Amino acid sequence: MRISVVGATGRVGAKLTRTLLSAGHQVRALSRGGPALDALVALGAEPFLGSFDTGTGELDGFFQGADAAFLMVKTDWNNIEGHYPAVAQRFVDALEKSSVKLAVSLTAMGSDVKGKTGHFECFHDLDQKLNELGKIDLVHLRAAWFMEDVAAWTAPVAKYGRIAWFCKPDLKMPWVATDDIAWLAARELTNARGRHRVTLEVGSEDVSMNELAEIIGKEIGKPVEYRYIETTRKDVEAEFLARFGTPEKWQDDTRSADALNNGIVRFHGEHEDRPRLPTTMKMFIGDVWKPRYFEAVKAGDQRETFPLWAARD
Numbered sequence: 001m002r003i004s005v006v007g008a009t010g011r012v013g014a015k016l017t018r019t020l021l022s023a024g025h026q027v028r029a030l031s032r033g034g035p036a037l038d039a040l041v042a043l044g045a046e047p048f049l050g051s052f053d054t055g056t057g058e059l060d061g062f063f064q065g066a067d068a069a070f071l072m073v074k075t076d077w078n079n080i081e082g083h084y085p086a087v088a089q090r091f092v093d094a095l096e097k098s099s100v101k102l103a104v105s106l107t108a109m110g111s112d113v114k115g116k117t118g119h120f121e122c123f124h125d126l127d128q129k130l131n132e133l134g135k136i137d138l139v140h141l142r143a144a145w146f147m148e149d150v151a152a153w154t155a156p157v158a159k160y161g162r163i164a165w166f167c168k169p170d171l172k173m174p175w176v177a178t179d180d181i182a183w184l185a186a187r188e189l190t191n192a193r194g195r196h197r198v199t200l201e202v203g204s205e206d207v208s209m210n211e212l213a214e215i216i217g218k219e220i221g222k223p224v225e226y227r228y229i230e231t232t233r234k235d236v237e238a239e240f241l242a243r244f245g246t247p248e249k250w251q252d253d254t255r256s257a258d259a260l261n262n263g264i265v266r267f268h269g270e271h272e273d274r275p276r277l278p279t280t281m282k283m284f285i286g287d288v289w290k291p292r293y294f295e296a297v298k299a300g301d302q303r304e305t306f307p308l309w310a311a312r313d
Contacts, residue, residue, distance in 0.1 A: 003189055004028045004066040004100070006052060006091075007074065008045065009036035011148065012106060015182035016070060017045055025190065030062055052090045053083070059090060063098035068189045072106040073126060075119070077245075080252050084122040088129035095133055104139045104188045105130055106181065109174065109201070110265035111142055118256030120265050137196055139188045143181055144174030144203030144267070147284045150212070151292055156311035157216060157224055158296040164227040164310035166257035169210045173260060174203030174267050177279035184275055201267050204277040212281065219285050220293060229310060231257055236310070244306040 003020055007013035008029030014036065020027050021044050029045040030052070031037040041047050050057015053074045063069055071091055076083035095103065110120025111127045127140055153163045167173065181202060188200075207215070209226045217224040229236055231254040240250050259265040267274075296302065 001067045001190060002026045002028070002065060004030070004048075004063050004069045006030050006062075006070060007072045008040060009034070010072070010074070011146075011178045012072065012182050012185070013070070014040065015179050016185050018043065019182060019186040020189070021045060023186070023190070028062065028066060030057075032056075052087050052094075055086075055090060059094050060097055063094055063100050066098065066100050068102040068104070068192075069095065069098075069100045070104050070106075070185055070189060071130070073122075075122075077249050077252075080119070080122060080248050085125045085129060088126045092129060092132055095136060100136055102137045102139070102189065102192050103130070103133070104141060104185050106143060106185070107140045108143050109203070109267055110259060111140065112199075113259070113265055115264070116255055117259040117265055118252045118254070120256060120259060131197065137192065137194070138198070139193070140197075140199040141181065141185060141188070141202050142199055142267075144176045144201075147175050147177045147279070147281065147288075150285070150289055152305070152307045153216075153311075154289065154293045154296040155302050155305070155308050157220070158293060159301075159308065160311045160313060161222065162225045162227055162311040163209065163213055163216075164229055164307065165209060166229050166231050166254060166261075167209055168261050169226055169228050170208050171261060172206040172208050174201075174206050175281055176203045176277065177284055180204060180277040180279050184277065201274050202277070203267060203274060204279055205281060206267075207281045215282055215285050216289070216293075219282075219290050227311060239309065240306055243304075244309070 003025055005013055005017050008017045009031045017027050017029055017040050027045045028048050029040050030048050032051055033049055048062055050059055073087045107127050108123040110117050111123035213224040213226040
C-alpha cells in the first residue's frame with residue numbers, strides 16, 4: 001500500500017512509519033526536515049517537506065497517489081481554540097483532491113462532547129470537520145492520556161517524593177503508550193474495515209492518580225504521595241501565570257481536569273470492548289519512566305517547572 005503519514009518524525013508518527021516500512025508498505029513522510037526525517041528516508045520513506053500545522057509546503061500534493069493516510073495535529077498552545085479547526089480544514093482541502101480511500105485520525109477522549117471541555121474541545125472540532133469527507137472512510141482513534149506524559153513527574157518524585165495534579169485522587173482515567181497507538185494505527189491503515197465511520201477508544205487500562213503513585217512507589221522502592229490541586233485555587237493560578245504559562249494554557253488545563261472530574265469526558269464502553277494493547281502502566285513505569293527518574297535523581301536540582309513547584313514541601 002501507499003500511505004501518507006502526517007507528523008512522521010513525532011512520537012507516534014516515527015514509530016508508525018517504521019512499522020509500515022518494515023511490513024513492506026510505501027510511506028510518504030511529512031516533516032519540516034532534519035535528522036529525524038533523514039533517518040526515515042534511510043529506511044526507505046519518501047520525504048515530503050511541509051506542515052499542515054503551519055500551512056507550509058505544497059500540501060495539495062501530499063496525499064496524491066496514496067491509498068491511505070494518517071492524520072494528527074500538533075498542539076499550538078498559543079492558539080488553542082483556533083489551531084485545530086484551521087489544520088482540519090487544510091486536511092479536508094487536500095484530501096478531497098486526493099486518491100486516498102481511507103484515513104486514520106489521531107483524536108482524543110472527549111472528542112464526542114460539544115462544549116467547553118479544555119483540550120478535549122479541540123478534538124471535537126477536528127472530528128466534526130473530518131467527518132465532512134464524504135468519499136473517504138475514516139477511523140477516529142480516540143486516544144487516552146499518553147503514558148509518556150508521566151515524564152513530567154520524574155523531577156517532582158526525585159526531589160519531593162510527590163506528584164501534584166488537578167485530577168481527583170481516585171478518579172479512574174485511561175492511559176496509553178504512544179507505541180501502542182502507532183501499532184493500532186498501522187493495523188487500521190492496512191486492514192480496511194469497509195465502514196464509512198469507525199471510532200475506537202484507545203487506552204490500555206484505567207489508572208487513578210493514587211494508583212499511579214502506588215505503582216511508581218513500588219518500582220522505585222519508596223513511597224510516593226499524590227497531591228490533588230483544586231482548579232479553583234487562586235494562589236496556584238497566580239503562581240502559574242506569573243512563572244509558568246499563559247492564561248490560555250491555564251484555562252485549557254483546568255477545564256480539561258474539570259471535565260474529567262465531573263464525568264463530562266470519559267471513555268465509553270467497558271475495558272474489554274477496547275482494542276487490546278500490550279503496554280500496561282506498570283510495564284511503562286518500570287521500562288521507560290524509572291530510568292528517567294534515576295537520571296533526575298542523579299542530576300539533582302533542576303529548572304523549576306510547574307509540576308515541580310506544585311509538588312514542593
